[in-house]
Amino acid sequence: MKNENLIKEMNVYLANLNLLYVKLHNYHWNIQGKGFFQLHATYETLYDHVTETLDEVAERILIIGERPAASMKEYMALATLKERESAPIAVEASVKEVYEDFEVMYQDTLKLIALAEEAQDPVTADMFTGYAAEFHKNLWMMRSYLA
Numbered sequence: 001m002k003n004e005n006l007i008k009e010m011n012v013y014l015a016n017l018n019l020l021y022v023k024l025h026n027y028h029w030n031i032q033g034k035g036f037f038q039l040h041a042t043y044e045t046l047y048d049h050v051t052e053t054l055d056e057v058a059e060r061i062l063i064i065g066e067r068p069a070a071s072m073k074e075y076m077a078l079a080t081l082k083e084r085e086s087a088p089i090a091v092e093a094s095v096k097e098v099y100e101d102f103e104v105m106y107q108d109t110l111k112l113i114a115l116a117e118e119a120q121d122p123v124t125a126d127m128f129t130g131y132a133a134e135f136h137k138n139l140w141m142m143r144s145y146l147a
């Protein structure tokens with residue numbers, strides 16, 4: 001099957017989005033210090049966006065004829081991002097951590113665009129191009145924050 005590798009990597013991406021969804025709540029709850037109010041709200045915006053994206057990715061897997069991973073057990077087995085402990089963290093340190101995860105997601109998104117193009121699936125490639133633009137923009141905003 002031509003898109004076998006694409007679907008496998010889409011499931012890894014889906015697992016990472018699920019992990020990111022939980023991890024952004026972790027920061028939303030556990031950040032401390034100046035900038036709390038702003039970043040607390042920003043992390044909510046980000047996890048709301050992540051949940052829309054993970055739903056689109058899962059449904060796209062169904063549309064192209066496979067089953068999306070749909071359990072925490074599978075997500076933890078597939079995810080390449082790492083969870084963080086349930087503990088307080090300074091606002092700026094949290095942005096640095098989120099930046100690292102978003103950089104990984106951005107690079108993985110670019111790989112998925114290439115895989116979708118290889119599989120001659122322009123719709124999936126287009127979806128991931130949108131996600132790449134979003135991650136790229138967020139990386140720039142976080143760099144501006146950290147500068």
Ligand SMILES: [Fe+2]
Pocket residue numbers: 028044
């Ligand atoms: Fe909240």
